[in-house]
Amino acid sequence: MNKETSPIDRINSWLKNSISLKLIIITILMLLLLIPASMIKSIIYERESLSNQTVIEVSNKWAGSQQIKGPILSIPLIYENNDEGKSHETTKYLHILPEELNINGNISPEKLKRGIYEVVVYKSKLAVNGQFLLNKEIDRNNLKEIKYDQAFLTIGISDLRGIEDQVILNWEKTDLKVEPGSRISDLIYSGITVKLPNIETNKSKTIDFSFTLNLQGSQNLNFIPLGSTTNIKIESNWPFPSFNGNFLPDHRKVTDKGFNAEWKVLQLNRNFPQSWIGSKHAEKISQSNFGIDLILPLDDYKKSVRSSKYAVMCIALTFLIFFLVEIxxxxxxxxxxxxLVGLGLCLFYILLISISEHSNFNTAYIISSIAIVGMVSLYSLTIFKSKKLSFLLLSTLTSIYGFLFVTLQLADYALLMGSIGLTLILAATMYFTRNINWYQINVDSK
Known part of the structure; x- marks a missing residue:
C-alpha cells in the first residue's frame, strides 16, 4: 500500500531536487557572507588607524615632517603718511630672496618600533649656501627711512624640535648666532632669526652666506625654491623614496642601496618675485614646495584591504565548485x-592581518592560505566522498590564492591581472559546463 506524501515531505523533496532553488539559496548565502567580509574590512581599517596614530605619536616625540623655507632677508622700511593733517609712521618690510640658493644634504633614516608598529624617522645634515643682492627697487612714495642696521634673516623650519645642533650663519665671512622664532610669521610661521650687521655699505654688491643644519624629522623632507636659481642635491641610503610636490628631480638614481636626487628650479618656474614689500605672496610661496617622502613599500594594511576586495571572487568560485560537484x-x-565553507574563506583575511602584524605580509599570506585551503579541502573529503574531487578543489583554491598573491604584488597591474583572471575563470566555467543539460537535471534527480 503506497503512503501518501505529506506537504512537508513534498516541500523537502522540492528543496533537495530543485536546482533553481539551490542557485537562489547559494546566491543568498554569498550575499549574507558579504556581511562578515565587510566587518573584516572594518577591522583592517581599525588596525591601520591604530598604526597611523602610532606614527603621529612617535613623530610628536621625535620631530614631525620638515619643510625648509628660506632664508629670507627682511629690511624695515619707515613710511610717513598724512591723515587729516596728522602724520603717522608705518613700518613695512622689504623681503629679498637669494639670487642663488644651494642645498647639499644627506638623509639617514631609521625605523622606530612602538609595539608592533614601525615608523620611519630620519636625521639629516644640510649644507646651505648662496648669495643675496640688495639693490632692489623700493616704493619710495612717502618713504622716510630705510633701516639697514635692523635687517634680519629668517630661516623657516617647520618643526623646531628637530634642530640637533646650534646653527651658526656665516655672513660675509662673519659668524652670526641665530635666535629662535620668526618675526615674519605671515611668511614663515615657524623658524629661526639672525640679526644682521649694518648692510648699507653692502647694498650694491653680492653678499655670500652659508650655514649647516643638522635636522631630524619623520617621513618626509620638503623645500621651498626661494633662490633665483635653486640647486638641491640630496642623497640617502633609503631605497624607497617618493618624490613629491611641484618639482620632480632633474636627475635621480634609486637602487637597493639608496638614492640620490638633484633639483634645479629657476625663478621663472615659480609664481612669485625676488623681492616685494609687505605680506604678499605667502600662499604662492607655500604652494611651491617639493621634496622627498621616505615611505615604507606598500604596507601590509593596504595589501590586506586590497586582498579583502577579492573575497567575493574567492567565495563565488569555491561555491561554484561545490555546486558543480553537486549537480x-x-x-x-x-x-x-x-x-561553513564560506566562513572559513572569510577567516583567511583575519588570519592574514593578525599574522602580518608580527611578520612580513608574504609570510602571513602563505601561512593563512595554507591553513584555509587545507581546512576546506579536508572538509570536502567528507562532503564529496571522492579524493579526486577534493584534489580538484585543492588545486583550484591553490590557483585562486596564488593568482591573488601575484596580483597583490603587481600593484600597477592589479586591474589588468584581475580582469584577465576573471575572463579566464569565466571561460573555464563555460567549457566545463558546456555539456550540462540544465533542463534535464531536475528530471534526472527525481
Missing part, C-alpha cells in the same frame, strides 16, 4: 555546509 556527481550538499 554532476549527484552529491547533495546542505546549505549549512556552504555556510
Amino acid at each position: 554532476i556527481n549527484r552529491r547533495k550538499i546542505h546549505p549549512f555546509q556552504y555556510i
